[in-house]
Amino acid sequence: MKVQVANMLGLKRDLWLLFALNIAIGFSAQFITPLFPLYLEGLGASEMEIGLVLSLASILATAMMIPSGLMMNRIGKKRTLLVSVGLAALPPLLISFLDDWRWVTPLYMIFSASFSFFIVSRMAMISESATPRNRATLFGVMNLAWPIGGLVAPTLSGFLVENFGWAPIFQVTTLIMAASLIPTLRLEEPAAPIEVEQVTAKRPSIFDREYLPFMTLIFLFHFLAGMMEGMIGTVLPLFLKNQIMISESLIGLFFTASSILILILQIPSGRLADRYGRKKVLVLSLLPIPLLLGAWLFVDDWLVLLVLYAAASGFRSMTWPSSLALLADFIPSELMGSALGVRMMSMRLGSTVAPVLAVYLYSNVGYRSPFLASAALVAMSIVIALAFKEARPKEDEAEAVQPKAQ
Numbered sequence: 001m002k003v004q005v006a007n008m009l010g011l012k013r014d015l016w017l018l019f020a021l022n023i024a025i026g027f028s029a030q031f032i033t034p035l036f037p038l039y040l041e042g043l044g045a046s047e048m049e050i051g052l053v054l055s056l057a058s059i060l061a062t063a064m065m066i067p068s069g070l071m072m073n074r075i076g077k078k079r080t081l082l083v084s085v086g087l088a089a090l091p092p093l094l095i096s097f098l099d100d101w102r103w104v105t106p107l108y109m110i111f112s113a114s115f116s117f118f119i120v121s122r123m124a125m126i127s128e129s130a131t132p133r134n135r136a137t138l139f140g141v142m143n144l145a146w147p148i149g150g151l152v153a154p155t156l157s158g159f160l161v162e163n164f165g166w167a168p169i170f171q172v173t174t175l176i177m178a179a180s181l182i183p184t185l186r187l188e189e190p191a192a193p194i195e196v197e198q199v200t201a202k203r204p205s206i207f208d209r210e211y212l213p214f215m216t217l218i219f220l221f222h223f224l225a226g227m228m229e230g231m232i233g234t235v236l237p238l239f240l241k242n243q244i245m246i247s248e249s250l251i252g253l254f255f256t257a258s259s260i261l262i263l264i265l266q267i268p269s270g271r272l273a274d275r276y277g278r279k280k281v282l283v284l285s286l287l288p289i290p291l292l293l294g295a296w297l298f299v300d301d302w303l304v305l306l307v308l309y310a311a312a313s314g315f316r317s318m319t320w321p322s323s324l325a326l327l328a329d330f331i332p333s334e335l336m337g338s339a340l341g342v343r344m345m346s347m348r349l350g351s352t353v354a355p356v357l358a359v360y361l362y363s364n365v366g367y368r369s370p371f372l373a374s375a376a377l378v379a380m381s382i383v384i385a386l387a388f389k390e391a392r393p394k395e396d397e398a399e400a401v402q403p404k405a406q
Helices: 001-034 036-043 046-063 067-075 077-095 099-129 135-143 145-164 167-179 183-187 212-242 248-276 280-284 288-295 300-316 317-329 333-365 369-388 396-401
Strands: none
Touching: 001 077, 001 099, 001 135, 001 145, 001 167, 001 183, 001 280, 036 099, 036 167, 036 212, 036 280, 046 067, 046 099, 046 212, 046 333, 067 077, 067 333, 077 099, 077 167, 077 183, 077 248, 099 135, 099 317, 099 333, 135 248, 135 280, 145 167, 145 248, 167 183, 183 333, 212 300, 212 317, 212 333, 212 369, 248 288, 248 300, 248 317, 280 300, 280 369, 288 369, 300 317, 317 333, 333 369, 333 396
16 A cells, blocks of 8 residues: 555656646747748748648658657657657757857757657656546647646737747757756656566567557547648738738737647546547547638638637647547557657658648638648548547456556
């Protein structure tokens, strides 16, 4: 009993430290990413060149997804998180001294790729800390860190850009990432169990016949999700600035509003998934999004557009706990590093293709066409979500002896 209580306290402490680190990373990403296309535009990059820079950043981040999972399995989650923080801290500082988008590009690529190491380790820590029946709820609770980081960051960055220029954005990001070393260094990672050599047994793989069909659906679903998010993230600030004619602060408000709604919906969406089923909540959360994105074709009022964008982001965020819990239910814990790497790689692949396609549609088809294309991508992902089969968690019988995550 004493061991169990100690384990619970240790688990709670590590999850809180991870939560604090996640807030810092979420703030840093939301401080730079939403307005970054406008920064490149200010440096003289064309719309197609902006799309190219964002695609190159996604290519490197994609290339690092599976290696980051393998690195985590080899050196541990804490050291992998330290690599992530180190890679995220320096590039923004260097960017603040540059005035040529070509020199900015490789540094932004490194900054984007740094989050690959964080995301894989983060999801593995959460998954290992959960029990089968509270897994989606725990993902929902831990996902609160993303919108908390994004509550102030986009609007504050817009205010700073309008009044002080772009350099403070990157310098503040470096300070925040440096400070995030504190919770990272305080994480405790149990020593890896000693491996006893065995003569038989082939190592399981996510590409085994038992897991391959499910992992294919996971790949396709998150590829479409990455495309949708990449398309909107690329053209939204350009559309709002150049077509709707609003300021950087108001553009930041779009991302702040979506963070508020995500914050409100994360815990309820996780609890709903645990209670009524992951697949049902996943599909129902996706259904309104095509209508909300399609409405952008007919609306010019920025306030109505803000409501539509925040609602679409909120419904999209409701799929996060369900999709992660589906994956963790189906894939055994020893394969989670690789499975999470594939999941994130598929999202990154989608966001690699998306920026160039988005700016092509924006420049050649119509300013609103990327939003219609994004609605079509979500409709396709609903079809894939309907093909998921919920697995009965294999750890059910062990639930009684596992400490519950608080």
